[in-house]
Amino acid sequence: MIKILASLVQMQGLDKVIGEKEVLKKRLPLQLEELERNVAEAKKRVDDAKKALDNNGKSRDTLELEVKSNNEKIEKYESQLPSIKTNKEYKALNSEIDHLKEKNQKIDDKILDLMDEEQALKELYQKAKEGFEGAEGELQDKEADLRKQIVNVDKVIQDTRDERNQIAKTLPLNIVKRYASLINNKNRRAVVFVNNNKGCGGCGFSIRPQLLIDIARKETIVSCESCGRMIVDTSLIEKNVDEVE
Ligand SMILES: [Zn+2]
The missing domain is CATH 1.10.287.1490 (Helix Hairpins)
Structure with a gap:
């Protein structure tokens, strides 16, 4: 399960990049x-x-x-x-x-x-x-520079999508579906970390002590009881992901 959680964090990192490039x-x-x-x-x-x-x-x-x-x-x-x-x-x-x-x-x-x-x-x-x-x-x-960037941004989006999809292929389908639905419906943020107040890093909702224990164990996917996002332990933070608030 820890591998699945780490993959989800990785996918979220890539989806963040995709979101930024879409804006660009x-x-x-x-x-x-x-x-x-x-x-x-x-x-x-x-x-x-x-x-x-x-x-x-x-x-x-x-x-x-x-x-x-x-x-x-x-x-x-x-x-x-x-x-x-x-x-x-x-x-x-x-x-x-x-x-x-x-x-x-x-x-x-x-x-x-x-x-x-x-x-x-x-x-x-x-x-x-x-x-x-x-x-x-x-x-x-x-x-010339703008035109180059326009062509380039498409390529970056495509490459990042491919990379994300490669990771998704290694995960169970039901988890990928849940992830995708959250990405589409929750402002491109499906996977969040526990924030400094022991709340959901997505919506801030307080996480019950039992769920905090489950998150720390990394043996199951814990969903926020308010926004539904998957909440993972901060030990899974990647260097290039700044999702913690
Ligand atoms: Zn939440």
Whole structure:
């Protein structure tokens, strides 16, 4: 029986590893996805900043054309002034010239605003580009390693399972079934040790003195009267198993 108990402890140690690797297996692809998402988002920020910068340039071009066209009109009207016959016509043309000059002044203000904005947009664009390069660099640095780990973790899980199953084959079927059911239903912990308060290492429930004696004798499998886990003597603790609490 002591050999069976030792095997169960060994299997529990391996199932603990499997549990941890299963968590890692879920986490690794998420890490990779996050890095890829960072790159995509950084790329979008670059595109958006570039677009804003282009729009700023286009707006300025349009306004500058408008100023140019207004200036041409002003020049034309001014050249017409000396040949005007009536006072009324003269006033009207003059007022049109003033109106165009006023318009140009307003446009000039807008152009100045756009130039200010252009400076800010250029800085934003530069920052976005740096952010993109950083995100891309991080992905490049970590991607290969993450992919290797993803492949590796599957192999470790499989190898550990095989090792556990090899041990299981040496045990009576009814014990293996009980073990498996506990692993599946009790948070991957089927075999626990007596804790420091002479309680179940799984749920903490107090162990009756008679059962403590049975556990210490290692001649039978003792189950916790509360959680049903198999409780074994701490002398069976393996170096790599830290199940005691
Ligand atoms: Zn318990």
